[in-house]
Amino acid sequence: MPATIRDVAREAGVHVSTVSRAFSAPGMVGPDTRRRVLAVSARLGYRPNPAARALITGRTHNIGLIVADIANPFFAPLIRSAQRQARARGYHIFVGDTDEDPDTEQELVRALAKQVDGVVLCSPRLPNRDIVALCEETPLVVVNRLVRGVPSVLMDVATGARTAIDHLADLGHREIALLSGPHASWTSRQIRRAASRTAERRGARLTVLGPNPPTEDGGRRQAGPVVEAGASAVLAYNDLMALGLIEGLDELGVDVPGRVSVVGFDDIALSRLTRPKLTTIANPVTAAGHAAVDLLLQQPDTGAGASLMLPTDLVVRRSTSAGPHTSTGTGGRR
Amino acid sequence: MPATIRDVAREAGVHVSTVSRAFSAPGMVGPDTRRRVLAVSARLGYRPNPAARALITGRTHNIGLIVADIANPFFAPLIRSAQRQARARGYHIFVGDTDEDPDTEQELVRALAKQVDGVVLCSPRLPNRDIVALCEETPLVVVNRLVRGVPSVLMDVATGARTAIDHLADLGHREIALLSGPHASWTSRQIRRAASRTAERRGARLTVLGPNPPTEDGGRRQAGPVVEAGASAVLAYNDLMALGLIEGLDELGVDVPGRVSVVGFDDIALSRLTRPKLTTIANPVTAAGHAAVDLLLQQPDTGAGASLMLPTDLVVRRSTSAGPHTSTGTGGRR
């Protein structure tokens, strides 16, 4: 029903190859021929069929974007910026939601592989080995995970965690709890390691609570354990958990930041809107989405393996305050 | 490089058509032939190329999903549930972000049209006329808009708005402000009309403030105007605006719900996490995403034009309280 290249060719009195070239290699056809072809195309509403084009060129001008959970506000800006950047470069994007399930993740990549020029895999839950295998089947860029030989976009969560613990230690906290994320999360491991080290260096005790689902509810459930652990400060794997925790603590009558300080991770949009406003480590998600697409599309040029580390940032708001060991001597007063 | 149907045919010692049928019409090939073909396919990692398949069958098994803003938390669950339902039915989804721009919206539908079996258009900003035109080019389902002849999924925002105003009137509010949404939003018009009527019926005065961008910032900016208008209660076009407004009022030293009651719209996930927790009209977004996909995929059967109206729900939390005209006589005390 929609016009094909043949319809245009017939109507314009030229061969189909000329029509094709009028679109994809404008310099190769005579100016007046080109004008005529374009005019006819417009009149007939002709648009080249991407599937047919892909079949022969091997380039689909589509990319796949796979995340653990589309509805997680952490990913929303990433998807948005990836989509925007893709579109700017003439690409469309497929999104896939793995629901935190590694098998779905793998299956999704494979299913998409044939209809995309590459896949951006965000916060994968798959073991490295499988990611490498997928990488051989289709161009791949991984976000939030370091995999040897696979180009990746990372956010410097280790430094973020260090900064967060330093911030809490500076405030005089010595009993700190860490709400860890999903077991398969590389980010969570990074945070945990950096937090442990920093806590040790600062002479604070770090209690790791988890793994937890990276949701509000995952945080709320740890409210009890947090007070039992006697922590005066908490670093959460992400803002959602931090907010859930604050919620849970509130239900227990524990004031934040009065009795417990809470630091989140990500700086999702809503952490500015809660009360108390959340102190958190800002993750450069928008930049990451943009960068992942760029990396994917230029991949053949630069060669695989290029990785990118984006900086994180401590944003101090109102969910942290001075702890029991505030050193009035050297730390100054607040 | 990836295996094609011909590789499998050669390796299995059968004709390509047999391989094809082994996948798409298993009953038509002999059982042992089928087994052999499948075994070879597995060994070679063969998967039918969807583009080639689409070229001849005319079905891509993809659908397009277009929203005004992916990062808006209202759409996230919708995208998620649409993706899930699509996948359950063997479809993948493209997402497009129009950035609230009608032209982008139209262009996106057209660009996607050839590579999808249909498009779900959410909260379109395009005039009805253009939507009808698009509908003739590709199967279309519209969410949050009623367009004659185009199948649509609606949420009963009119009833929602009525319920909200009734709630506020019941609480004794007589000066109510409405923060309207984007000018091109059908939903916003519906809300406005229903709110006006209800306010009139209840003897309350409704001041319409807007149009506003449907964001936190759009709400914050109206904090001043709200107090100037002397309103003791506000209904916002969406939760984001409501939260922004509360934020703005807080900066002005106006307590919510002490001096001003605020009702939001949508019941996005985070409205449970703010303080005060937001009273809002819950929109059945997840159901809508699911339904839109179903409607789109069964479209040829039921014929176009089928529309679906999903119910909304008032969720009373802590951002509303008794107003100046509390009728202690009939309304009971609180």
Next chain:
DNA sequence: GCATCTGCTGCAACGGTTTGCAGGAACCAA
């Protein structure tokens, strides 16, 4: 034993586009 039917498989056209190759016209220089 012959015609008929059923079940499986092969053949070849087809879908819409791209692209290497070749041919033709117009141009220039000698």
Next chain:
DNA sequence: TTGGTTCCTGCAAACCGTTGCAGCAGATGC
């Protein structure tokens, strides 16, 4: 006029599957 360019256009193969049709073998019916 001839030979060599340069530009433009047409031809046809190719991409990877699907599907209507025909053929063939074996089984069935009489």
